[in-house]
Amino acid sequence: MAEVLKGAPVAAKINETTAERAAALREKGVTPCIAILRVGEKPDDIFYENSAVKRADALGIKAVRVTLPVDVSEDDLIEKIKELNGDGTVHGVLMFLPLPKRMDGLRVRRTLSVDKDIDGITPGSMGGLYSGNGDGFPPCTARSCIEMIDYYGIPVSGKNAVVIGRSLVIGKPVSMMLLSKNATVTVCHTKTVDLPGIVKKAELVIAAAGRAMLVKADWLREGQTVIDVGLNVGPDGKMCGDVDFEKAKDIVDKITPPVGGVGSVTTAVLLSHVVEAAERQTNK
């Protein structure tokens, strides 16, 4: 039976540090502030927003909701972003994605100041992550994987890590971060041949394919750590990960659960990025 790596204690530890850093900033007269920019009224966005606002409040971070109608023009959205860029009291901006399809998403994302890009959606943050030059921030979910790994003391340097998925939100950034921690990283995707064989050889498996229970128990073996980033609706209508958790947990050494795992760390990471942004902007 695997050790189940829960997100809650990881989030709690991050939040503890965030609250301390926020307090230190407030003592300097700076109240760290996140602006949450939402276009439209998607229930998932609103749910996440409410939980982020509540958590920010508890940590001494100011949260500002900026809500635009679903039919807002691209130029008006860009104007709003520029306004937030120029607002010295706002340190980080979370913009919900994807934007409406009629918009040029890249053009909009480019507008956001890299210094306030706390979820790593700008080309500047991406270049920063890829090159290690310190610009911007990694996407929160990707960083949450790394926070889980660090908290639970999973060895990474010199280990074979297999990342399933190559999205800019998880697969690629996690790959870059594992590489900078000296893992030997293999990036797999839909065109990968013999994914089961490749997964079986890994010591660390990051499942970020977004496909319900893609990773089967017989792809896995003793000695592995599995970080499951997937959150899907399974064939039975219940939430499930990219890994067949119930069977996998009897095989591998350590595994994150589909609910209460990586996903429960992202808000903590987001708010840690807000204080980080506020610190950087204050020390400039």
Next chain:
Amino acid sequence: MAEVLKGAPVAAKINETTAERAAALREKGVTPCIAILRVGEKPDDIFYENSAVKRADALGIKAVRVTLPVDVSEDDLIEKIKELNGDGTVHGVLMFLPLPKRMDGLRVRRTLSVDKDIDGITPGSMGGLYSGNGDGFPPCTARSCIEMIDYYGIPVSGKNAVVIGRSLVIGKPVSMMLLSKNATVTVCHTKTVDLPGIVKKAELVIAAAGRAMLVKADWLREGQTVIDVGLNVGPDGKMCGDVDFEKAKDIVDKITPPVGGVGSVTTAVLLSHVVEAAERQTNK
């Protein structure tokens, strides 16, 4: 005995297209132009510069040499770069690296316009390569590997590619480009455990470690293609690659030679980037 993948025909084919594209630009009244920015008098830089100027000339591309003294101040160098950014007759800028150690290299590189960054040294180009958003250019040597692979029709999609080295000049950009061509990419480096075993499983090996004859014949097997980007002085004082070419060529299917291989494609790629930059700037 392996097929030896020579760079000359690859370069010739690229140059042919570049000359056509340069001619088409000149017909529109635009003479594609590269500025070669050199600090100091390093013989290797001057050698490459002379060869690039000569080749540019042959292809109908204007080449401007911009040479600054080795003790130039960082601010004066930055001023010069800004001048080139603003010069509408210059479409691409090649700046020799590394810069003198006293300089903040990142600050200097940041100054260069991403649109003119024909050797992929700016954060903007790096973000472009990582995210696939079309910004800037990949580093010429990295792209040369891909040009070799394309020219010789090496299958990539679904193949296991092992990249040895994670530099921003070759290892990382080649990894990104192979990933976008649907290879399953494993990035190896000095902390990789059992590099021989990992190399042996690959179908495509990119050796970019910068260590003379690191890859031994017994790491290799039949059926592999080996792209050797290394250029080192071997124990016998002769130039050699990262792969023990003489022995490897009796084992693998296809291999690039240490001299006359990938390295002989880079100038052609550089000049193709100049016409590409001129086209983009003309069609803006």
